[in-house]
Amino acid sequence: MGVLRKTKHLEHVLQAFRQSSDALSAGMLLDALANEINKSTVYRMLQKLEDDGVIHSFLTMDQIRFYALCKGCSSGRHVDTHAHFQCTSCKRVSCVSEEIVLPTPGRSRITSAQVLLTGQCESCLS
Amino acid sequence: MGVLRKTKHLEHVLQAFRQSSDALSAGMLLDALANEINKSTVYRMLQKLEDDGVIHSFLTMDQIRFYALCKGCSSGRHVDTHAHFQCTSCKRVSCVSEEIVLPTPGRSRITSAQVLLTGQCESCLS
DNA sequence: TGCGTTGTCGCAACCGAGTTGCGTTAATTT
DNA sequence: AAATTAACGCAACTCGGTTGCGACAACGCA
Numbered sequence: 504m505g506v507l508r509k510t511k512h513l514e515h516v517l518q519a520f521r522q523s524s525d526a527l528s529a530g531m532l533l534d535a536l537a538n539e540i541n542k543s544t545v546y547r548m549l550q551k552l553e554d555d556g557v558i559h560s561f562l563t564m565d566q567i568r569f570y571a572l573c574k575g576c577s578s579g580r581h582v583d584t585h586a587h588f589q590c591t592s593c594k595r596v597s598c599v600s601e602e603i604v605l606p607t608p609g610r611s612r613i614t615s616a617q618v619l620l621t622g623q624c625e626s627c628l629s
Numbered sequence: 630m631g632v633l634r635k636t637k638h639l640e641h642v643l644q645a646f647r648q649s650s651d652a653l654s655a656g657m658l659l660d661a662l663a664n665e666i667n668k669s670t671v672y673r674m675l676q677k678l679e680d681d682g683v684i685h686s687f688l689t690m691d692q693i694r695f696y697a698l699c700k701g702c703s704s705g706r707h708v709d710t711h712a713h714f715q716c717t718s719c720k721r722v723s724c725v726s727e728e729i730v731l732p733t734p735g736r737s738r739i740t741s742a743q744v745l746l747t748g749q750c751e752s753c754l755s
Numbered sequence: 756t757g758c759g760t761t762g763t764c765g766c767a768a769c770c771g772a773g774t775t776g777c778g779t780t781a782a783t784t785t
Numbered sequence: 786a787a788a789t790t791a792a793c794g795c796a797a798c799t800c801g802g803t804t805g806c807g808a809c810a811a812c813g814c815a
Contacts, residue, residue, distance in 0.1 A: 508762060508811050530801075541765050546802060548763090564743070566692050566772085567801070588734050601732040605746065608714055608725045613748040617690070620731065622739040634782050634791060655772080667794050672773060674792085692801085693772075757815090764809070770802085780793065785786100 507555060512540050516548055520558065526571035526587065526596040561617050563589050569596045586618035592627040633681060638666050642674055646684065652697035652713065652722040687743050689715050695722045712744035718753040 507513070519535055520527060529545050536545075549570055552558045558570045569587070586599040605616050633639075645661055646653060655671050662671075675696055678684045684696045695713070712725040731742050 510763065510811070512764080528801095542801095543766085543803075544764055551763095562688050562690070562692060564688070566688060566694070568692070586732065586734075588737065588739075590737070591740070597734075599732060599734045601734070603732065604730060605744075606712065606725060606727040606729065608712075608723075608727070608746070610751045610754070611714065611716070611748055612754060613714075613746050614717070615747050617743075617745045617747075618731075619743045620734070620739050621741050621743075622737055625736045628736070628738060636782070636792065638793080668772095669774075669795080670793055677792095758813105760811105760813085762809105762811080764807105766806095766808105767804100769804075772799105772801095774799070775797085777795095778793105779795105780791105782789100782791075784789070 507551065512536075512544060513548065515540070516545070516552075517557075520570075520572050524597065526561075526569040526598065528567050528569050528596075530567070561587055561619065563587075563596060563619060564621055571598055586620055588620045588622070588624070590624035590627055591621055592623055595624065597624075633677065638662075638670060639674065641666070642671070642678075643683075646696075646698050650723065652687075652695040652724065654693050654695050654722075656693070687713055687745065689713075689722060689745060690747055697724055712746055714746045714748070714750070716750035716753055717747055718749055721750065723750075 515536055516532060519532060529542075529549060532545050532549075533540070533542060549558065549560070553560055553570070556573055559573050560568050560570045562568055571587075585601070586603055587596055588599050589596045599618075599620065603616075603618055605613065607613055641662055642658060645658060655668075655675060658671050658675075659666070659668060675684065675686070679686055679696070682699055685699050686694050686696045688694055697713075712727070712729055713722055714725050715722045725744075725746065729742075729744055731739065733739055
């Protein structure tokens, strides 16, 4: 239930997200802020930011967690019904704006959904 | 390009899939066939079965790869546009029969998609 | 400005899913 | 039955992510 202190590292990470239109993984952040910030610090920060509803996360095909800034999420509930797209060539990951219509199988109660599209992005196709 | 030999282990694994209506992970198979079959053998077998179009795989929220028998897949192309559902209580994973309508973002070319729903299944709700 | 509280950091050790190299075993081919 | 070659077991490894702990720094308050 921490109050999220304004530290130098936090500013760097948030800035990285704002500057990038893509989603980022912990590894990418570590590369970007190489030996300025510790591995576990990054993971802990991402975890906390997600808990607080600032970013949301999802997995790609190769089992790596990516994070992106939330736009319509609160700390309680994430609006996760938008899809994500990963290019198989350049590996970049982005959010897809269109909403998706999801089925409700049987009598179960769906609380969250995750949609990942893969293929080639516009710039890798040309 | 192996020819997939008929071994005792292969039979056990295929039987496990046929007996279960759910999708299975490598870990679950290892538990089921405890100390009868080696870890790397299981992983190699699953990999090969997927290459040969016998099973298909996908990831759950906790980064674990699950496998299920293919019904309309060939070795070349997997019909992966159906969703999967994982219950947050009992952790069981199943295939959702309904097809899903997917968006095509921008001018990119989508080659595969993965949809994971999470929530509570019918039996855990009651 | 000084001080106590408490969240954050760095480090190092750890965890667990999945992979790999290699020598051996066993299914298939002849 | 012998040769071929896929499948196996083992042990060591990779890598994304976690954890315990002592040190440090941001914040609140006087």
